[in-house]
Amino acid sequence: MKKLGLYLHIPFCRSKCLYCDFCSFPRPARETVEAYTAALCREIAEWGRSCREYTVDTLYIGGGTPTLLPLPQMEAILDAVRTAFSLSPDAEITAECNPRTGGEDYFRPLRTLGFNRLSIGLQSAHANELKALGRAHTLADFQRTWEEAHRAGFSNLSADVMLGIPQQTPESYLETLHALLSLSPSHVSAYCLTVEDETPFGRMRDRLPLPDEDAVRSSYLAGAELLEKHGILQYEISNFASPGYESRHNLKYWSCEEYLGLGPAAYSDFGGRRFGNSRNLHAYLDGESILAESEAPSPDERLQEYVMLRLRLSEGISEKAFADRFGTSFSSRFGAALEPYLKAGLAKRTEEGYALTREGMLVSNTILSDLLEFA
Numbered sequence: 409m410k411k412l413g414l415y416l417h418i419p420f421c422r423s424k425c426l427y428c429d430f431c432s433f434p435r436p437a438r439e440t441v442e443a444y445t446a447a448l449c450r451e452i453a454e455w456g457r458s459c460r461e462y463t464v465d466t467l468y469i470g471g472g473t474p475t476l477l478p479l480p481q482m483e484a485i486l487d488a489v490r491t492a493f494s495l496s497p498d499a500e501i502t503a504e505c506n507p508r509t510g511g512e513d514y515f516r517p518l519r520t521l522g523f524n525r526l527s528i529g530l531q532s533a534h535a536n537e538l539k540a541l542g543r544a545h546t547l548a549d550f551q552r553t554w555e556e557a558h559r560a561g562f563s564n565l566s567a568d569v570m571l572g573i574p575q576q577t578p579e580s581y582l583e584t585l586h587a588l589l590s591l592s593p594s595h596v597s598a599y600c601l602t603v604e605d606e607t608p609f610g611r612m613r614d615r616l617p618l619p620d621e622d623a624v625r626s627s628y629l630a631g632a633e634l635l636e637k638h639g640i641l642q643y644e645i646s647n648f649a650s651p652g653y654e655s656r657h658n659l660k661y662w663s664c665e666e667y668l669g670l671g672p673a674a675y676s677d678f679g680g681r682r683f684g685n686s687r688n689l690h691a692y693l694d695g696e697s698i699l700a701e702s703e704a705p706s707p708d709e710r711l712q713e714y715v716m717l718r719l720r721l722s723e724g725i726s727e728k729a730f731a732d733r734f735g736t737s738f739s740s741r742f743g744a745a746l747e748p749y750l751k752a753g754l755a756k757r758t759e760e761g762y763a764l765t766r767e768g769m770l771v772s773n774t775i776l777s778d779l780l781e782f783a
């Protein structure tokens with residue numbers, strides 16, 4: 409059986425954060441949540457028919473805030489997945505969660521349903537930074553949610569933190585990590601804030617007190633060092649884990665494996681095609697197709713995508729795996745373009761091939777666009 413990652417999007421949140429460009433709608437009515445669950449279960453059933461030769465070995469319910477869904481809806485979704493797909497008994501099953509949703513009475517049944525991993529949004533431990541982001545919780549809310557999840561039997565817990573928040577300093581970022589480390593996370597995602605045009609942050613871009621590039625760079629480097637000192641090792645530009653706790657689902661994206669994304673704004677790479685749904689929630693609820701984009705990448709586009717995604721990983725690119733996959737040598741195609749970055753200490757040779765250094769990861773966009781343009 410071939411392996412498949414399945415992503416299900418839940419587009420609802422308690423309120424909308426000021427920087428948020430995800431497909432999420434605040435304060436949904438109960439009827440909307442019920443209608444959405446029914447529509448998602450329909451899409452799951454339809455896709456299950458095309459996936460008979462696959463086993464789902466990672467299931468990721470993201471959003472939005474999936475833990476805003478009442479338990480009967482979560483149960484209906486899991487039942488739909490189990491009915492339509494072959495779900496591996498040792499599948500990694502993750503739900504994203506935000507503080508002030510869930511609770512021990514919610515997490516226990518979730519564990520019984522088969523969820524074995526939660527990813528909880530903290531972003532910052534500081535009240536001023538959370539307020540600047542428009543987050544609807546405090547550090548204490550996050551700690552309570554975390555401890556309740558732990559008591560309910562979740563040992564694989566991940567937290568999201570953010571760099572580049574308005575008013576953030578390298579010191580305040582490290583304090584956030586210290587607050588998190590006191591809870592012994594097995595996984596930490598640390599993404600840089602991106603100011604997107606179609607958000608309140610985008611509209612106040614010039615007035616945002618954002619930290620400058622040097623401050624973000626120091627935060628990133630010092631933060632990675634601190635996490636590694638606590639045994640939480642970097643395995644991707646923005647992701648850190650205790651050994652064995654790397655996100656199996658997200659590793660599929662960076663390793664160019666097949667995945668299916670269902671729900672509005674979800675993307676798929678399946679059966680040789682990349683395709684995505686639009687954000688049109690109303691059409692989705694009405695049972696209309698919301699397929700927005702679909703393409704069959706050429707072999708060279710696949711090769712370029714592989715280089716872009718694999719170089720996000722600390723492990724980098726293995727010469728052998730590359731040659732096996734594409735029938736050509738990585739160094740003969742990219743070696744010359746990579747040379748200046750090797751000399752500058754932004755890329756390095758590994759036992760198996762090449763990887764970016766941590767300094768290189770900070771400027772990965774520049775390196776990757778250079779590599780792909782000139783190679």
Ligand code: SF4
Pocket residue numbers: 420421422423424425427428429430432471472473506529
């Ligand atoms: S909790 Fe996440 S998905 Fe929801 S509004 Fe905030 S950033 Fe967006």
